[in-house]
Amino acid sequence: MADDWVKPTADGYNAGLGYALLRPSRTPAGMIGEQLGSHVGSSVEFMDYREYTPGDDLRRVDWSVYGRTDRLVVKLHREEVTPHLDILVDASRSMALADSDKPGSALGLAGALSAAADNARWSRRLYAIGEQNSQVPGGEGSPQGWVWPGFDSRQPLGNTPITAGLKLRRRGVRVLISDLLFDSDPWPIVSRLAEGASALFIVQVLATQDADPPWNGDLRLVDSETGLLREVRLDSAARDRYLQRLQTLRQQWSAACRRVDGRLIEFIAEDLTDGWDLRPLVECELLRLS
């Protein structure tokens, strides 16, 4: 691991020692009605009924209820949760934006979640998501033993299947840490991540300059991933337009998360590394105080 990221990672890990992962109380929407317990050696527990909506698996329709009441209802089951945490960290170059704390904060968050998982006695794995997804060697241990491949991927996150090459644990909790700054539909990513997961959390880490560009005048912008150039005149109107676009992006991700009963948490990297305030993770029911 690069020296620049060791300290924030350790700081995040230390911050996470005061927390523990919270067992998900809700089942991701994509898993509703599925019986997946046979694969993990545990039965499926019936939880409730709800009205049929188009798209629901007809095999899950409770025909007996239909016969009695002439209403189409589907059976809801509480999925068995595997106590495992899969942490996926965006390894693209945008996460290592110059003059920002994005890489430290991303790995620090991973460290904090690792500490919380350890406190909850969950197993965990750490993955680097990039041109070639890979499990981080030593990711099951303490951050000092992580062999992080670096933020070198020139491929935006949405260009390749996000779970390709990964062995994510079914019914585990999955956390994606990324800046989400790529021009791609969030739904394929979110749906694929939610598939087989008991809970999905997407943590967006932005640099201050991503969230509120401080510049004025004419700028020659360089894409940190592709190296493409764009010359813009940045004034208040242009800044407003950028922020509006960023807000739209967040709304798209938030909507996609809601479809799978996942949660979107937003952090400003510089603010996070300043005090490692993890309360947003508690508020979204990912962590609890240990």
Added chain:
Amino acid sequence: MPILGVPLALIGLTALPVLTAIYWLRTRFRRQEVSSLFLWSLVAQAHGGGRRATRLQTPLLWLLELLALLLLAIAAAGPHVPRADRVVPVVVVLDDSFSMSAITQDGRSTRDAGIDAVMQELGRLGPFTARFVIAGPTPALQEGAISRLADIESVIGGWRCESTSSSIGPAVALAREVGGPDCRVLVISDHTSPDAQSRDNESNAEQEEQTEQEATVVSTAGPADQAGRLRWRAVGRTHRNAAIVNAVRSTDPQRDQVLLEVANYSDEPYNVTLTLSAATQIDNADSPQSDVLLGPARVIDQRVLDLAAHETRRLRLVPPKKDETLIAQLEDDALAADNRAVLLPPAHEPLPVRVSIKDKVLAKAVKSAVQASGVASLESVDPRLLITDRVGLTLPSSSTASNTTPDTTNAVDEQPAPIAPWRVEFEVPQAESIDAYLGPFVIDYNHPLASGLSLTGLVWAAPTADAGLPAVGRAVVSAGDVSLITERDLSGDARALRIRLRADRSTLLSSSAWPVLIANIIDWQRAELPGLSRVNAMPGMPVKLMPTSPVDHVEVMYHPLSGASSDEAARRIDIYNNTAVLSTDRPGIYRVSAGDEIYRYTVNALSPEESDTSQAATSEHGLWNDERALRTDYRGLAWILGLAALGLLALHAWLQYRPSGPSPAAISEATA
């Protein structure tokens, strides 16, 4: 007024590039790495992105600021526009010297270029009324005024460019007098203005010296130094020119000689052919208005003069016949006026002078000076002038011419003194009663004897104040209360001069003042003789005519130097004190009719200054307008420009701070 000469305007102009630089620096692209570009896709992209050099952006606010600054800078320069109802009075001074008649290779003369310049300058003025002054030796105001360029030829017919000199300074003064305080003066010449020349000459002088010189120039009030409203257009060009710059014919018929000087004023050697011809005069007293003055000419000599650059060759010739007119002609070149000289045969016999002085030194000096004058001869019989050391001889009269006795005991010659109408008496004092005077000498320069006379530094030995004979008559030269030269009229046309001089104790005889004094005496006496004072006149030196018969006027008929006819009318010259003063301003042959008497004199274009065209130039100096002209003929625009600038600034402020509508940035984007 040039905009660069106004400090505020200059500052305003300087602000323009500064403002542009500020905008340019603001529009330079700074490199900034961002996480991703896709969020910036909807932000306006600047033009020319990706190039190393980008063109200047032109936002509206910058244009408004630039325009406001420009208006303020122009307003600071004090721009003016002509009033709609103004009519500009102009007086044009035309250089009439013959150098303006030089012909270029394309066949156009300097005069033609001058006319073009006049039309060009007048055409710029708008409505005008112009009068013209011909600057010959004396300025002459032309009749009539024009207000249209098409009428210019009708009023400059007298601009012939034949004069041997041009009095531009007096002509400008006349132009100002005629035109009044509001007029503009335009000078057309082939030379630059004296003011411009003096500036060129002073360019290397130190600042303090330059200031003093300028003050001196201003105080002398030269034509071009008077501030404002004087514009000088020099339209001259240098030419390859050979000229006859001096032509003199002796007045002694017994020793008829001609002196010619031919100069090459070009920078290259010049082989020029000089042809000498002799022609008889057509002396038709019965027909004074005859068209032709000279008969057929016969060539008596022709030679090629191989002149080096800027060389002047002097030739002495003896005419074959003393009663023939001699014509010297050079081959044609750019300036034709100075290629011909006509020398008439002398009209007067030399003045007979008798010298009767015992002092050998003084007698020799007197004789030498008389012979050097060239217009007198030493005669012992019937002299017109007697120079003697006897004082107080009685004058001859028609009845007592042969019976003259001295009236003083100071006579030194026992023999009878010669008789003459004029006499010069040398009073030679004894050695024990003299004083040597070193000056200062008081000279009456209004007297003909004092012309060109300078006694500075001389020792003049004369009787003391209480010695010698009593001074009688008008004192011409004095030293303190001692009269050295006196003059008095005697009966009839006789005159007596007394010169009190001890020659051996003086330095007068060995000085240049001595031949001047004797020549003045002889010239003065000759001027009293009937007829023309000279027949081959130098330009600018007036010719006097004393008719033999009593008439109240004479008529002067001009002919060109070719002797051909002229369509000009004869000019009437009135006679005062039995003398007519005739002009020599224009080269030509003049025939003067005084009753039944016919006289001729010639004026040749002998002027090295005009023949030398090496100093001719094409340039422009001076400004039409001064402060007074700006007030009277123009309307100031500064306040209008100032208001316009304020309006632009108000628009600028409104665009920048208005509460609603597109922001300045949006305007910038739209403009970009």
